[in-house]
Amino acid sequence: MFTGIVEEVGTISQMKQKSETTEMTIHCQKILSDMNIGDSISVNGVCLTVTSFSNTSFTVDIVRGTRSITLFSTMKVGTKVNLERALLPTTRLGGHFVSGHIDTSVVVKRIQQNSNTYIIELDCPQQYRQNVIPKGSIAVNGISLTIFELSDTIKLNIIPETVRSTMLNTLKTGDKVHIEFDMLGKYILNQMKSSDTLTLSKLEMMM
Template sequence: MFTGIIEEVGVIAQLNKQGDTTFMTIECNRIIEDMHIGDSISVNGVCLTVTAFNQSSFNVDILEDTRAITLFRNMKQGTKVNLERALLPTTRLGGHFVSGHVDTSLVVESVKHMEKTMQLKLRLPDEFRKFVIPKGSIAVNGISLTIFKLNHAIELNIIPETVRSTMLSELKSGDKVHIEFDMLGKYILNSKQEESGLSLSKLEMMM
């Protein structure tokens, strides 16, 4: 479980696909401090398990099923990624509950850079409209963000600290980002499936 508050931006140092597994090495600094083999790390919003590490990098294995439903299939050496360690019982929940299980990917419709902030618009297909609300939470590449406006697109206003501490400033129109819809909202929809005809299984079928 994660909070969507990014701790560090890492860089993919190596990608090596062997059979149905991709072995990835990520260079970083801060999150290495108390790392252990078996730890869960959110990498651009995807929960991955540490298989090895040293003073400047850690390794994860990406199975074919994960590769097929995420953007890791298109990533290359040198790509920057958002990193967050798993939530501790004593951690302040500064964002919202993020599981690290990506629901889908959305296309960046536009990016507008201001002096210190930025505005991000994500194209929203009709089938996902039911899973978002104005002022609600959404995880974009693992980052906990608040939906500012909602119509044919999700409009997000990014504060200076988030611009500085994540890789959002690297995005451009046409890029794709990992999306995880609010977990609590999905549970509510699932509990109301008999009334609304919606369920998590139907959400999964849309992916």
């Protein structure tokens, strides 16, 4: 489980194709301080497991199923990625609960830089429209963001500090990003599709 608050931007230093997996090595600094083999790391919003690490980098294996539904197949050496270690019980929850299991990838439709905000508009396919609400939470490449406005796109107003401290500053119109919709909202949608009545007590159990 993650919060969507990016701790560091790393750089892919190696991609090695194996028979059933892709071995990816990421150069970084901060998150190596207490790393152990088996740790879960959010890499651009995707939960991956550390298989080895050194003083300057860590390595993960991307299985074929994960590769097929993510953008890792398009990434190469030198690509910047958002990194976050798994949530600790004592961690302040500055973002929202993020599982690290992405729902889809969408296209960046527009980017506009203003004096105080950075506006990004994302494509919003009709089949996912029920998963988003104005002022709701969404994870974009592992970053916890608030939806500012909804139309045929998802509009995000982002402060300069978030852009500076993540890989959002590398995005261009036409790029694709990983999306994970709010976990609580997905539970509610699933409950509404069942025959059971949605009650306050059931909502409390989800939280």
